[in-house]
Amino acid sequence: MSTPRRLMLENLRLDRRRFVQASGLAVLAGMATGSGQAVTDGGETTTQVDPGDAFDQIDRAAISVFARDVETGDVISSHDPQMPVPPASTTKLLTTAAAFDELGPDYRFETTVGVVGERRNDGVVESLGVVARGDPDMTEDDLRELAAAVADSGIRRVTDRLVVDVSAFDDGEYPPAWTLGDATSSYAPKSSAFVVNHNEVDVTASRDGDSCEFDVSLEPHWDGIDVDVDLECVDEDRFVTIGTSEHWRNTVEIGGRMIPDDVATASVPIGTPNEYAANVFANALEDEGVSVTPGGGAEPEIEISHESVDLAETVATHESRTLAEVAEGFNFWSYNMVGENIARTVAYEREGLGTWATWESYLDERLRNAGAETPRIRDGSGLSRHDLASAHDVVSMIEWGIDQEWGETFRESMAVAGEDGTVRNRLGDVDATIRAKSGSLTGVTCLAGVIEDGGEPVATYAVLAANLTGERAVGASPRVDDLVAMIAEAAT
Incomplete structure (x- = not known):
């Protein structure tokens, strides 16, 4: 003492x-x-x-x-x-x-996935729906488990789109009297009905040995996140910042000075969290062999719906840990x-x-x-x-x-x-x-x-x-x- x-x-x-x-x-x-x-x-x-x-x-x-x-x-x-x-x-x-x-x-948050519209046959559905109810604890692994359950149901192709029902919450992503400084800080990601990774992306920036080459990885990954790298190579006097200055967009800004074999990590809040979680789920579906790219396009077709979505058939449900x-x-x-x-x-x-x-x-x-x-x-x-x-x-x-x-x-x-x-x-x-x-x-x-x-x-x-x-x-x-x-x- x-x-x-x-x-x-x-x-x-x-x-x-x-x-x-x-x-x-x-x-x-x-x-x-x-x-x-x-x-x-x-x-x-x-x-x-x-x-x-x-x-x-x-x-x-x-x-x-x-x-x-x-x-x-x-x-x-x-x-x-x-x-x-x-x-x-x-x-x-x-x-x-x-x-x-x-x-x-003992309350548990539920996220439900099901068929929207017609099931064309055992492996093909018109649209796949997600009814999100605000689970703040959802991880990328949880979304992968949901995707695996969809694949286990026999679904292999979605001909129209992935539609996400976020109608449980209104469109107020921030409570009253949070500040602009809060909005771009890792301690204050937005609130949303569909969540992954606390609505943050984990960013790792590294320098490979003595070379002046940098590698940047994002977890969970989404191609919709823009990354701006402005780094210098130095032998000493290291200083690295990772963050965002635009709370309304999905951007990551990395700047400063990195020494050889340097590694820097940070969590950065996402600008459009419902879309982020939806795309992470769509990627997980693709990894499980469930196509959500109608017409063979490169990007999944995703709709974020602020109106309730009726599921014609429930395919899988994820329950969170207890409250x-x-x-x-x-x-x-x-x-x-x-x-x-x-x-x-x-x-x-x-x-x-x-x-x-x-x-x-x-x-x-x-x-x-x-x-x-x-x-x-x-x-x-x-x-x-x-x-x-x-x-x-x-x-x-x-x-x-x-x-x-x-x-x-x-x-x-x-x-x-x-x-x-x-x-x-x-x-x-x-x-x-x-x-x-x-x-x-x-x-x-x-x-x-x-x-x-x-x-x-x-x-x-x-x-x-x-x-x-x-x-x-x-x-x-x-x-x-x-x-x-x-x-x-x-x-x-």
Whole structure:
């Protein structure tokens, strides 16, 4: 354990003893009233952990803190608990709980392939249809398995086209208040009804030995992706960038300087994700001996339909992993697009169309029923700059979630600090088990989750720090960790 944190925790232990001795029966009176706070004889509210011990100049930023003992309801730490601030990716915990409530942890996303129009004979069909329902977990291997199932059904040729039904979602590929900078970043691929590889293409650029020749590979491959290479050959001072500057097109831009035997990789968001997944599937069909190039053309004939498509005959269906399994990866690694597809799927299952407005309305109702008082959440990931919630709001939803019949599954969707996911390098020196979801935006650093002792939840917490600038922004994560470590010490 680091020396500063050790000193902070030792001081906390002394403060706790003084607190108990000074408060006496007044602490028990506070528990009995159900106030969730310890009240001294003077009538002032006190908590066991002062956030100011971790955050100096705490009043110069927007910092909302709330932590509570789940058994007694006692407040362990609090600072502006009702102040709404951007919750960033801690929003994903709210999305997970709301989705578990509406869909159930065992929910599976389905993608169905079937015959559209006439089956001319056993091996020839007029059109092949795909009914896509927003599976955010679909991989190229999953599409290959679907293609193999189509081939196993005896189909060998499609005389008209491959038509993909994406009517489950409306045409809003981005939630409200995502920025243009988000749209070209690997952390923010578009949401779509038909998905492959999280709607990103994995790009590998390499230089062969001392020669000034470069090789570029794309996975999953699609000829519709334009690649622009502007690389120099150098012996030192390597610098390589891989990305895109046009969110509406399928482009990959590679630039910089490569040294001999150099390799660079990156994931780049796709501009037209429904078309990308459709073409990857069409390629898989061709590999399985199913022709989708009518008239012997070089390119498959593909239609993306925003109207529902009737399948005359179902040929194959792919079921995703359970929502619980998808949510674990979502929360561990903070996949933003996964959150948006989960949100829109909830909307689809409720109203028959996956819209942001339906999701926002449902989540707001669910949050307020759980005890939240100040939320405004407009997406599923927390990337929207319109999102606002207080630490009390986040804790209320977490507590409501862990109290449901699927509460253990909900807790297990949160990574263990010091071990897993985006928090694998944080809080590893704390004895308690801290389940956590991190969140960050420019000027925003957050952490929320559950503290466990012996495998059981003992406390919930949310630390949402915003309006951070300068040194306060650079040092925010360690300060958040110090505060959560003190909360864990007090709780266990």
